[in-house]
Amino acid sequence: MLNDREISIRIQTLKDKMLSSPRYASIEQARIITRVYQENEELSVPLKRALSLKAALEEIEIGFEPEELIVGNRTKGVRYGVVFPESGCSWIDREFETLPTRPQDRFQVHPEDIQEFRETIYPYWKGRSMEDIIRAKDGKHIDAIAKVVKINQKDHAQGHICPDTKLWLELGPQGLKEKAEQMLQKEGLSNDQKEFYQSVILVMEGAKTFMNRYGEMIMASDRDPKLTQVAENCFALAKRPAQSFHEAVQSVWFLFTILHMESNASSFSPGRMDQYLYPYYKKDIESGALTQEEALEIIEALWLKFNQIVYLRNAHSAKYFAGFPIGFNIAIGGVDPEGNDTFNDLSFLFLQAQYDLGLPQPNLSVRLNKHSSSALMQAAIDVVAKGSGMPQFFNDEAIIEPMHHDLGIDLKDARDYAIVGCVELTTHGNNLGWSDAAMFNLNKALELTLNHGVCLLTGEKIGLDLGGLDTYASYEELEDAFQKQIDYFIDEMMKAEVVVEQAHQDCLPTAFLSSVIDDCLVAGKDVTKGGAKYNLSGIQMIQVANLADSLAAVKQLVYEEKKVDPNDLLRALRNDFEGDLVLQTMLLRKVPKYGNDVEWVDEIGAKWAGYFREKMKEYTNYRGGPFHTGMYTVSAHVPMGENVGASCDGRKAGTPLADGGMSPVYGRDLKGPTAVLKSVSRMKDSYTTNGGLLNMKFLPSFFETAEGKKKFETFLRAFVDLEIPHIQFNVVNRDELLDAKIHPEKHASLTIRVAGYTAYFVELAGELQDEIIERTSYAGI
């Protein structure tokens, strides 16, 4: 049981300050990077990148709050959106003025920044940024397939990475610098290797300076005695590895701040922080240097920090990933390298911190398995009941085995898995997972299969013409054509993937990140070049629920019962069911739907997900690793749905697809949550080695009694037994959401699970708010 406790005045003050501070778009680092590039034109990209990060660490304006226990940020202001030119900034040029007024993820702008950006920054990068290079090379092709395959990572550096935080804690910037210096002495290094080590040395020097700058700034101020300790931590960490718990937490935060300064990428995950911070905690508690109360305050200070770095996305991307999620994902509990369930005091303190603060970050995940302790589960359920949408739950029983078996990951590493971004799975500290390589819209592929390769929305031919509903004599013929259509688009997708990965190698080497990903430092190879021990690429299959429903309807009504004439159906799809209410109603109501534990329908979804997964085995990514699949959309089910015309499941053109990734289409699951889980469990674990996502919404009444919480634990244990990879819950009153829409000011801190992440409800666009309100909810029956 977690406690209802008052958070300290210090933490409350910091929280209030953070929530009330305005968000701005910042060009400060863009200015520094541009200058360093211009001054060092003759140098290689890796060295230019290292020098510009070093310069940013030395020069960027920094600040601190007098109440802070953990300091550091990549801008002086909190929650600033950072403009990052190397990866791509043409969208900034197009959208700069709209940032304060766009529908999703608004930022204030200084007019003089717009001017400077247009006059000095953007002109330099035009044609040189990674985005422009990809566009020049393959832009037309990428656009041509975009409705079926959304290629990602075209305009920003790689995130979704879990660094080796343990190594960072053990060596610190000084230790890593020394290690790079030693490696540089080795005989027979290639030029690339030499430059790699030189780059590591440069960025570690920058990191040390950055830490010292914070110490000096604090010491130069009128300060609280507690802050002297904070300053001393900064000085110490610049020289040596962390020793105390407080230093270790500060060190972790510096690591993540600098990673974001280097890459400005979405999601670097702390991973299994309860495991690697525990030795520091235990030592301090045992020596009496730290109380549990003090430890919790330090943790809460870090939790606030996780909310202070947000990610500036373009308007289109903000729609897919609404609420600027940046994904500091922490995995609590789970099995140890030997396979035994493990947790400690910190696991509980992390949950308590979330219980106290209820903020969108960190993205807290609890790893469950058959032997999970009831105490930890009950504490997690206490947090779920609070309604912030956290923690989400991951299932060791569904994740470890396929990671090991299907991806060839060492069992020890698979057992040490962590989560990056929303629900993407990774090994800890040795993996470039490239987990959001692309999203593959299976429903669009089906649309093209049914309509001679022609888009129902535009009338344009964008796929293969293999026939149509008007020509397929049997369901098997239709399936055959669908398979060919999928094969075609997978092939096209893979061509684009090569271009994108190559551009990352050319434009965005990351020395700092590489120093904390095994085995880059040993090999002298950047992580973008395949220096990591594991090199994966993940493709998301969108969206199995609609696909199963659509194919089930065609199979039953057209080919088996022959109640619907295929020509009529095709005409109805082309007309978006205008004048075809009876037919549309039959599709919606006369055929069972995914999510109701109807095996034959669920198996249609599983069949195609399985086909797609198998197909991935025919390809290898540019770094030499395997492709695999995930089933999650984040909030992309809305824009992905906009690309799909009327579908055979009775869905109107342009409306959202099922949310989540593994969830049924909302409103179609009529048999309650156990039936949903049963349906979802028919998706094999191997389909979701890159991550699966299942959203559920429960009403708060469910959690009001100890008995209810106990039953919820039972529900979670069944989830574990069913080997479903992931589940998350929104616990919120419909009335509260409706009120928050009308009176956002009263609900500023109301957080809600959007998909794989939590966002402030009032900061979401109206459409998305409505959709969340619409999602099915369960109370006890």
Next chain:
Amino acid sequence: MQASKGLVFDIKRFAMHDGAGIRTTLFLKGCPLRCRWCQNPEGLDPKQELIYFKRHCIHCGACAKEDRGIVFQGGCPHVLDRKSNHDRALEACPAQALQYDARYYTVEEVLKEVKKDEVFFQQEGGLTISGGEPFMQVDFLEELLKRCQQEGIHTTIESSFYTSKDNMKRVLPYLDAIYCDLKILDPKLHQEATGVDNRIILENIQLLLESQKAVTIRTPLIPGWSGTDENIAKIAQFLSGISSDVKYELLNYNPLASSKYHLYERNYGIDPNAKAYTKEEMDHFRTIAKENGIKNLVIE
């Protein structure tokens, strides 16, 4: 009625308030009682009936074209005889706006449904048989419970125990837990509220409490009827007189049931504006129960 089949009006999975753990609740159709506040009016008549869901209807009239027992008037179907066969209309309706309120299941078909959620039962959950009144279909009930015992599925019943002692004896050995309703102690008032004498019920409760079974007696609190201080006091005295540690539970009134009545063109027999009791009022009733001898009060 066929002996080997049961008339089932619902199988609800993820039932959270029908006993221990996560359960599946089977609702058997037909009840000898006519409680004025009946929560499941669809469970009263032991026959299959056609019901109409207006919210699903697209007003196409297809049903009336196929089925002479249905007249299409004012854009909506009007069913002339709900209890006759309407298979053709059901088939014709694209929206499933017309549905039978119940269907016959074999024991094995029910078991198959129940087993779908076996993984959720874990240590505690299982099948709860409710109604209607399960004892109205005692042959089916006995056979189903036997099969559950063979399959290791935990079983619970929710019943008024308005049934013969023979029937009780047939079924009791296969039940793991029992919930028995005792609505009103005063015989006259009970007759007026439920249409039957409560003497059989009281005798059966005595037998139940003397058996070694896990029994919980429940009183649904109905404003103006069972929800009076006097009734609760009398029930508490009666129960504690039989067994000093009887498990007793007070169920709050649920006003939502009245919304189902229009489907059956029945009249709700109590004040339609009655509201659920507040936490304070519930505590008040619980205090009365305790003061009158109940030691083992169940509060969920």
